[in-house]
Amino acid sequence: MNGCAFVDGVFVPPEDAKISIFDWGFLHSDATYDVAHVWQGRFFRLEDHLDRFEASCRALRLDPGLSRERMREVMHECVRRAGLRDAYVELLCTRGRPAPGSRDPRTCTNRFMAFAIPFVWIADPEKQRRGVDLVVGTPARIPASSVDPRVKNYHWLDFVMGLFEAYERGGETVVLTDGAGHVTEGPGFNVFAVFGRQVVTPSAGVLEGITRRTLIELAQREGLEVQLRELGVDELRRADEVFLSSTGGGAIAVHALDGVAIQGRRAGDIGPVTARLQAAYWSLHQDERYSAAVQYGR
Ligand SMILES: Cc1ncc(COP(=O)(O)O)c(C=O)c1O
Known part of the structure; x- marks a missing residue:
């Protein structure tokens, strides 16, 4: 390699x-x-x-x-x-x-x-173009009171078993709940839901992703209302748009949840808020306030 x-x-x-x-x-x-x-x-x-x-x-x-x-x-x-x-x-x-x-x-x-x-993508560019098919996994995320998810860790058996389940159910990746019907996160990503001009992401039980923080800042800059709060799985199913956030790809559109297309959209029809945040995210990469040149010359 x-x-x-x-x-x-x-x-x-x-x-x-x-x-x-x-x-x-x-x-x-x-x-x-x-x-x-x-x-x-x-x-x-x-x-x-x-x-x-x-x-x-x-x-x-x-x-x-x-x-x-x-x-x-x-x-x-x-x-x-x-x-x-x-x-x-x-x-x-x-x-x-x-x-x-x-x-x-x-x-x-x-x-x-x-x-x-x-560079490793969480979903390759072709999957990103279509939007990923997400499955709500059966295992609950390891409780935050046992392993603090804000500390980046390798306690991934819940995610890995969830991934096997997602593949068996025709999905491409998995999101886990807290066992009480609230969305947490997935293997390598945070989750966002869009309701009109509101952008919601779980406030607790998750790694505070650097991409999550970036997208929150960008959404606020776009004049969207950002809410950090509990996000029910039922709400996620009703969202106008759902996207994932990760160092491995930025804002990644979700096409379907448990095999049901979000708002009946076709694959490849990325929601407008997700599309705007994707573009804004990648354009920050040349901004000196957010990025630093690799010291190649030596
Ligand atoms: C469990 C988990 N949640 C969220 C994320 C997203 O964090 P970041 O945006 O910093 O990549 C990751 C990244 O690897 C992760 O492993």
């Missing part, structure tokens, strides 16, 4: 980026991560991703052992070495291994890793 990774303080090709099977990141999903992206040679909202990564590490009592400046440098360097213009750039911190014979997390040496690979 084209790309570059940073493991144990060394830049290596992706195929050499390995961790011990005894690392609790692997054994217990005891890790956090963040994903930023580079588009046309520029990092998008990199400082916001670093803020969220540092906050996640603090919340999980993980110490990546690198300054913010060094982490930023490593991200630039991974992209530079890989020579990528459009990239998916991940930072990770795992708990590491405990002292021999110990099960005490305080004895673990935490590990920091990073990598840059070619």
Whole structure:
């Protein structure tokens, strides 16, 4: 695979980026991560991703052992070495291994890793053109009182089982509820519903996505009313438009929910609010207030 990774303080090709099977990141999903992206040679909202990564590490009592400046440098360097213009750039911190014979997390040496690979879409451009078919999965999202979804984490068995269910039911991806009929999020994305000039996204039980924040700001700039509140699945079915938000593609239109087209629209007929936000999102990528050029030259 084209790309570059940073493991144990060394830049290596992706195929050499390995961790011990005894690392609790692997054994217990005891890790956090963040994903930023580079588009046309520029990092998008990199400082916001670093803020969220540092906050996640603090919340999980993980110490990546690198300054913010060094982490930023490593991200630039991974992209530079890989020579990528459009990239998916991940930072990770795992708990590491405990002292021999110990099960005490305080004895673990935490590990920091990073990598840059070619940009990964949550739905490929063709699916985005049509709009994705979303399924409301049976598993409830792991409760926020157990694992704080605002801390980016790998507790994904609910999502993965939901994805299998979605594929079996003819869908392309899944959204999970909180078990009480409210929308949470899906594997790699937040969810928005549009009702006239109102744009609604769940206020709780979700990762506070950087794309979600961007689209909220853009919607407000467009004069739309943004509501962060509980969003019922029944409401979602009645929405004028539904879209997903993710670093892996921005605002991604949903065509159907559980096999029923949103407002009876044909595939490819993207709702006007979604279309406007998509265009506004991509145009921000050249704006210096939101993006920073990758340091390629060295
Ligand atoms: C569970 C979950 N929710 C939401 C998101 C969207 O977050 P962002 O917009 O920062 O990519 C992600 C991204 O990977 C995610 O994993």
